Amino acid sequence: MKIEIGNQKPDHFTANWPGEYDVFSHFEFACGIPHPLFAITTIKENGKPNVCFGSWTSFTGDGGGYYAITSCMQRTHTYQNILRTKEFVINFLSKEYFDACVATIRHNDHDADEFEVGHFTIQESKTVASPRIEEAFLNIECSLQQTLDLSGNGRNATIIGKVNHIAMQEEYATGIDDKYGENGFMFNINSPKNLITGEGQASAVAVCKVALINEEG
Numbered sequence: 001m002k003i004e005i006g007n008q009k010p011d012h013f014t015a016n017w018p019g020e021y022d023v024f025s026h027f028e029f030a031c032g033i034p035h036p037l038f039a040i041t042t043i044k045e046n047g048k049p050n051v052c053f054g055s056w057t058s059f060t061g062d063g064g065g066y067y068a069i070t071s072c073m074q075r076t077h078t079y080q081n082i083l084r085t086k087e088f089v090i091n092f093l094s095k096e097y098f099d100a101c102v103a104t105i106r107h108n109d110h111d112a113d114e115f116e117v118g119h120f121t122i123q124e125s126k127t128v129a130s131p132r133i134e135e136a137f138l139n140i141e142c143s144l145q146q147t148l149d150l151s152g153n154g155r156n157a158t159i160i161g162k163v164n165h166i167a168m169q170e171e172y173a174t175g176i177d178d179k180y181g182e183n184g185f186m187f188n189i190n191s192p193k194n195l196i197t198g199e200g201q202a203s204a205v206a207v208c209k210v211a212l213i214n215e216e217g
């Protein structure tokens with residue numbers, strides 16, 4: 001038997017904090033889809049570097065280009081910085097840096113140098129002015145292509161960035177390797193619900209475990 005859930009939030013999905021279902025769709029907690037975690041780096045209006053921990057994202061493209069489809073709350077510095085500078089860097093860090101990323105949320109003032117807050121090292125990008133995080137095993141430099149307000153609520157923005165350039169740490173550059181293990185991509189598991197009781201507020205971080213390798217490619 002499958003549990004069916006439609007556009008209406010089920011009554012037994014109680015909010016864990018006020019406004020939870022304004023910020024998040026009930027489908028997010030019902031589906032429980034893991035998303036890769038990363039830090040977006042941009043430059044604030046005062047020239048200080050900004051770090052934003054994020055997870056709503058996907059990548060797609062074809063021979064004509066590769067695109068990051070990411071999503072930011074419109075109230076964030078990151079969204080305002082991207083609108084102003086038309087560029088950003090997506091930095092993939094291993095789970096060792098989870099707490100450092102969270103620190104950049106706690107110390108998020110306009111005047112804060114968020115690289116200092118997270119004890120990150122600035123690395124110059126090749127194609128954009130926004131800095132890379134040196135500690136990240138993968139940096140993806142993007143130019144803004146388009147923004148969309150999918151729900152029309154004025155809360156969230158979908159940001160499409162064209163990938164200009166990437167930099168991968170050597171140890172992670174050999175195919176099916178450390179990227180897909182304990183020290184590779186980390187994933188956000190955002191409060192998946194028990195769909196029967198409506199309970200569940202625990203979040204988690206996951207890493208990949210390679211299950212099948214197709215040697216034939």
Ligand SMILES: Cc1cc2nc3c(=O)[nH]c(=O)nc-3n(C[C@H](O)[C@H](O)[C@H](O)COP(=O)(O)O)c2cc1C
Nearest residue numbers: 051052053054055056071072073076077078105108
């Ligand atoms: C695990 C986790 C995942 C997050 N994912 C996102 C996200 O995908 N998009 C977003 O806008 N904020 C996300 N946030 C919240 C931002 O990191 C937070 O609002 C941050 O302070 C924004 O920084 P800024 O104002 O410097 O841009 C996430 C937070 C955590 C802890």
